[in-house]
Amino acid sequence: MNTDYDVLVIGAGIAGEESALKLADMGFRVLVIEKEPSIGGKMILLSKVFPTLDCAACITTPKVSETARHPNITLLTLTEAESIVKENNELFSVSLKKHPRYVNEQDCTGCQECERACPAIVEDQFQFNLVARKAVYIPFSIANPRIALIDIENCMLCGLCEQKCPSGCIDFTQKEEIIKVKVKAVIVATGFKLFDPTLIPRYGYGRFKNVITSMQMERELAPTRPFNNVLRPSDGKTPGNIAYIFCTGSRDQTCGNAICSQVCCMYSTKQAQLLMGALPMADITLYYINIRAFGKGFDEFYMQAKDMGANYVKGKVASVTEKENGNLVLRYEDIATGKVSEQEHDLVVLSVGLLANPAIVDVFKNETLETDTSHYIHQPDLLQNPALTSIKGVFVAGTATAPMDIPDTILSAGAAAAETSGYLKLQS
Amino acid sequence: MKKKIGVYICHCGGNISDYVDIQKVKDAVKDEANVYLLKNTMFACSDSSQKEMVEDIQTGQLDAIVVASCSPKLHVPTFRAVAERGGLNPYNYVQVNIREQSSWAHSDNKMGATEKAILLVKAGIARASESEALIPMKIPATNAVAVIGAGVGGMRSAIALADMGSEVYLIEKEEMVGGHTADMEALFPTGIRGKELVGNLSSEIRKRGNIKLFTHAELIEKKGGIGNFDIKVRVGEETLPLHIGAFVVNTGFDSYEPKKGEYRYGELENVITLPAFKKLIDTSEGELVYQGRTIKKIAYIYCVGSRQDQMGDNKYCSRYCCTAAIHSSLEVKRKFRNITNLHFNRGIRAYGKQELLYNESSTNGDIYLQFALDSIPQIEQKGNKTIVKVKDILTAGKIVSTEADLVVLVTGMVPRRNDDLVSLLKIPIGRDHFFNEIHMKLRPVETVIDGVFIAGTCQAPKNILETINSSMAAAAKANSILTKGEISLDPTLAMVNPAACILCDKCFSACVFDAIAETEYEGRNVAKIIESNCKGCGMCTPVCPTDAIELAGFTNAQVEGMIDALSES
Numbered sequence: 001m002n003t004d005y006d007v008l009v010i011g012a013g014i015a016g017e018e019s020a021l022k023l024a025d026m027g028f029r030v031l032v033i034e035k036e037p038s039i040g041g042k043m044i045l046l047s048k049v050f051p052t053l054d055c056a057a058c059i060t061t062p063k064v065s066e067t068a069r070h071p072n073i074t075l076l077t078l079t080e081a082e083s084i085v086k087e088n089n090e091l092f093s094v095s096l097k098k099h100p101r102y103v104n105e106q107d108c109t110g111c112q113e114c115e116r117a118c119p120a121i122v123e124d125q126f127q128f129n130l131v132a133r134k135a136v137y138i139p140f141s142i143a144n145p146r147i148a149l150i151d152i153e154n155c156m157l158c159g160l161c162e163q164k165c166p167s168g169c170i171d172f173t174q175k176e177e178i179i180k181v182k183v184k185a186v187i188v189a190t191g192f193k194l195f196d197p198t199l200i201p202r203y204g205y206g207r208f209k210n211v212i213t214s215m216q217m218e219r220e221l222a223p224t225r226p227f228n229n230v231l232r233p234s235d236g237k238t239p240g241n242i243a244y245i246f247c248t249g250s251r252d253q254t255c256g257n258a259i260c261s262q263v264c265c266m267y268s269t270k271q272a273q274l275l276m277g278a279l280p281m282a283d284i285t286l287y288y289i290n291i292r293a294f295g296k297g298f299d300e301f302y303m304q305a306k307d308m309g310a311n312y313v314k315g316k317v318a319s320v321t322e323k324e325n326g327n328l329v330l331r332y333e334d335i336a337t338g339k340v341s342e343q344e345h346d347l348v349v350l351s352v353g354l355l356a357n358p359a360i361v362d363v364f365k366n367e368t369l370e371t372d373t374s375h376y377i378h379q380p381d382l383l384q385n386p387a388l389t390s391i392k393g394v395f396v397a398g399t400a401t402a403p404m405d406i407p408d409t410i411l412s413a414g415a416a417a418a419e420t421s422g423y424l425k426l427q428s
Numbered sequence: 429m430k431k432k433i434g435v436y437i438c439h440c441g442g443n444i445s446d447y448v449d450i451q452k453v454k455d456a457v458k459d460e461a462n463v464y465l466l467k468n469t470m471f472a473c474s475d476s477s478q479k480e481m482v483e484d485i486q487t488g489q490l491d492a493i494v495v496a497s498c499s500p501k502l503h504v505p506t507f508r509a510v511a512e513r514g515g516l517n518p519y520n521y522v523q524v525n526i527r528e529q530s531s532w533a534h535s536d537n538k539m540g541a542t543e544k545a546i547l548l549v550k551a552g553i554a555r556a557s558e559s560e561a562l563i564p565m566k567i568p569a570t571n572a573v574a575v576i577g578a579g580v581g582g583m584r585s586a587i588a589l590a591d592m593g594s595e596v597y598l599i600e601k602e603e604m605v606g607g608h609t610a611d612m613e614a615l616f617p618t619g620i621r622g623k624e625l626v627g628n629l630s631s632e633i634r635k636r637g638n639i640k641l642f643t644h645a646e647l648i649e650k651k652g653g654i655g656n657f658d659i660k661v662r663v664g665e666e667t668l669p670l671h672i673g674a675f676v677v678n679t680g681f682d683s684y685e686p687k688k689g690e691y692r693y694g695e696l697e698n699v700i701t702l703p704a705f706k707k708l709i710d711t712s713e714g715e716l717v718y719q720g721r722t723i724k725k726i727a728y729i730y731c732v733g734s735r736q737d738q739m740g741d742n743k744y745c746s747r748y749c750c751t752a753a754i755h756s757s758l759e760v761k762r763k764f765r766n767i768t769n770l771h772f773n774r775g776i777r778a779y780g781k782q783e784l785l786y787n788e789s790s791t792n793g794d795i796y797l798q799f800a801l802d803s804i805p806q807i808e809q810k811g812n813k814t815i816v817k818v819k820d821i822l823t824a825g826k827i828v829s830t831e832a833d834l835v836v837l838v839t840g841m842v843p844r845r846n847d848d849l850v851s852l853l854k855i856p857i858g859r860d861h862f863f864n865e866i867h868m869k870l871r872p873v874e875t876v877i878d879g880v881f882i883a884g885t886c887q888a889p890k891n892i893l894e895t896i897n898s899s900m901a902a903a904a905k906a907n908s909i910l911t912k913g914e915i916s917l918d919p920t921l922a923m924v925n926p927a928a929c930i931l932c933d934k935c936f937s938a939c940v941f942d943a944i945a946e947t948e949y950e951g952r953n954v955a956k957i958i959e960s961n962c963k964g965c966g967m968c969t970p971v972c973p974t975d976a977i978e979l980a981g982f983t984n985a986q987v988e989g990m991i992d993a994l995s996e997s
Contacts (some may be wrong), residue, residue, distance in 0.1 A: 022905070025909075027674060040474075055440060056442055056473065058440065058473060058502065059869050062502075062503065063870075099522065110476060140970055141476075142474040142476075200837055223471070224470075258783065260782070263720055284615065293832065295747065296858075296868065296888035296889075299743065300743055303743075324533050335822060336821070337824055372781075373784075374784075382893060383896065384621060384628055384629065385616060385627060402781055406869050410869060410872055411894070412897045414872075414873070414898075414905065415588075417902035418901065418903050421592045422591025422592055425593065
């Protein structure tokens with residue numbers, strides 16, 4: 001059977017990269033598509049990773065560059081799958097939509113002259129809105145590809161970038177492209193969404209400036225951090241008394257997510273350790289229901305945080321109120337005393353959970369990609385063949401199946417590669 | 429001869445530059461011999477930095493590059509590939525570790541960390557100055573894998589490998605396949621029975637001609653290296669020689685066996701472990717009866733053998749037991765009437781979707797009590813009544829005392845003792861005594877021994893899904909290496925200069941890999957290196973009295989140059 005590629009991998013976070021690399025190493029031709037302008041998913045935006053405290057960039061960039069460079073991998077960024085139709089001959093006809101970058105990918109050198117020239121200032125989504133970026137921008141410093149794109153929604157079409165670009169690569173005439181390919185198999189590695197904490201209004205996110213999400217704190221702690229220090233947003237003050245609210249949007253049927261997000265206990269514990277390093281004078285209090293430190297080295301890591309002085313308080317936070325000076329008062333059930341208590345903090349971090357990202361199911365036109373009760377991709381033969389989905393020839397990897405941490409994601413992606421390779425060998 | 433060396437000092441975000449003064453390092457090494465180009469970079473491993481290095485090598489016609497960043501374990505392959513893309517021989521690349529060895533080790537002494545970094549970089553430049561191009565030797569690789577252990581993980585590894593085109597030898601020490609899972613009834617969350625899962629996997633194995641299953645079998649000998657291991661397997665009375673390219677070790681776990689007296693285990697007959705309780709559920713019909721006593725009220729005590737304090741060996745969480753206990757407690761309620769479940773736990777870790785099971789249990793009316801390690805539940809026998817007493821965290825430290833017909837100790841996983849296999853394959857053991865991977869995220873199924881992969885619960889506690897995922901991932905990794913048909917051997921090998929060799933025998937006893945043999949040279953016997961056995965460990969070079977042995981990549985000239993640079997201060 002003649003096809004353009006053996007496998008289409010949808011999503012180039014760590015799961016998609018790992019699956020693609022394993023299959024490419026086995027000699028299969030792999031097409032990887034990523035809807036964002038850079039590959040690397042969420043991991044590339046993290047600071048350090050638990051429980052080893054390796055910097056996330058150091059761990060993820062080797063796989064990012066290998067994916068971008070592998071001779072058997074073709075990579076398309078800013079590209080989404082629009083429709084996938086299974087043919088009678090078991091092949092998949094795929095229609096891809098490649099969004100215009102308005103920058104010629106081959107010619108851009110990443111010099112950032114355009115960024116300096118651009119007068120349009122908008123919130124930087126890759127810094128989780130902590131700072132601003134320009135309308136023409138390189139997503140982040142370790143992006144791959146590290147080239148510019150134009151956010152046309154916010155562009156004033158002033159043409160200054162075009163004038164300043166030394167390689168003449170700005171191209172406003174670029175159009176959306178539809179690319180049609182045929183593949184033998186598909187791997188869904190579309191990852192997860194972060195819980196939107198405005199859905200829990202009593203925590204004040206979006207209203208109180210000093211209530212931030214854990215992802216924003218992740219950025220404040222990252223080597224490519226926006227402020228070069230940990231600050232609180234309202235006045236730029238260095239926080240001295242930071243609170244974490246665990247299970248924000250997890251284990252909570254009132255906001256539609258009954259399951260545990262599996263990573264928040266540990267990433268919060270990690271952030272607490274990093275904060276104690278960055279701000280030795282700061283008090284860190286973590287309000288939790290249960291600490292789920294279950295993986296290899298995790299419980300030891302949790303004990304280490306306690307030994308370093310992190311203050312773990314068992315109790316669910318009911319509400320957050322703001323004082324005039326921007327400080328926040330947490331009202332919570334203190335399990336240790338059995339009483340409702342209040343405590344003041346100058347920065348509150350919401351440990352937001354992971355949610356399923358099931359938009360991909362609509363892309364499959366003539367077969368149904370089933371989801372489970374938590375809206376993750378359903379694994380019909382979970383304990384024997386976990387990479388199988390409800391569609392023959394479509395496999396699933398990583399957090400598209402359930403919340404999971406980085407090591408589990410890598411293993412799940414390896415399993416998807418094994419399953420896909422076996423399937424392709426059987427087909428040929 | 430004057431060489432052109434490019435030197436890159438990495439900030440590693442702030443991992444290095446927060447402690448090591450990068451500018452000082454640059455100033456100190458800029459005048460070193462052969463330094464042609466000197467740069468610092470935020471992340472040397474980022475794609476843009478890599479591209480820059482490739483350009484520098486090409487435009488500057490560099491002879492060697494040095495990157496001062498993190499441990500070679502992490503990024504030697506990355507930068508060797510950079511050298512190669514720039515047109516350099518990859519062995520003209522030298523990595524200097526100023527993170528693990530400077531900034532992280534001396535985070536309390538920034539000046540000292542900087543001084544040490546300077547010396548290490550100078551030594552690296554000295555080593556690069558004497559570096560020579562080396563050509564890796566390519567050898568044919570056998571696409572056959574020995575999977576050690578036929579629990580569900582090993583069985584799944586075998587099937588995955590077979591489907592990807594590898595020959596598989598599945599080696600099981602017991603008479604039966606399936607390991608612990610074969611003894612289990614309904615499994616979370618799908619409800620499939622353990623026997624049924626094992627049965628399915630067995631029939632898949634039988635369908636595949638390229639899997640050979642040996643039960644009552646044991647690996648007894650191993651020679652050679654990745655791509656070409658010669659092994660001997662004892663099957664019953666026979667010994668079978670096999671030629672394989674890699675191992676997937678999937679030897680599983682043991683259940684923690686409580687000490688006598690631990691929660692009155694071994695003293696009170698109605699204190700049993702979770703595996704024993706599961707068997708009891710399976711074998712009882714109509715009414716739940718244990719030792720002649722009808723069971724209505726069951727107390728589960730969690731974290732037995734896991735998350736221990738200083739007194740115990742097991743600091744880790746066994747991961748699967750919270751959910752396993754809840755699952756069993758739901759099963760027992762489903763099967764028998766009027767059961768009351770009391771869960772004495774240390775914080776329920778029903779992570780991910782397992783939370784749904786915990787929800788179901790709570791909704792069902794199960795009672796959860798929580799204790800801390802410094803006030804564990806006390807079990808007392810009063811007449812024919814067993815009383816469990818605990819200081820309950822969830823009710824502000826109230827002392828709760830309750831009768832129980834049966835006490836179930838929720839026992840965790842412990843690493844299986846496998847001393848013979850460990851010494852045969854030289855598998856590294858972690859602090860928790862489970863097998864250790866190279867890197868939990870980058871290389872989670874590889875060990876530092878090339879060609880020896882690990883999967884399943886021999887690596888760490890895992891549930892079945894996680895075991896299957898890791899078993900398939902190990903299969904994918906092994907296959908992706910062997911399927912190419914050839915393997916490059918690291919050219920970092922010892923070399924004997926026969927003219928200088930006096931055959932004194934010292935190198936023979938220093939070598940732990942049987943890589944030195946005798947050969948004839950100009951009418952006399954001298955030592956020679958068996959290249960496929962040599963691991964480049966360097967044990968033979970310093971013992972040679974006539975300097976007749978050199979290690980490629982670490983020649984005497986290189987090492988002496990490094991020592992000179994380090995002793996400059």
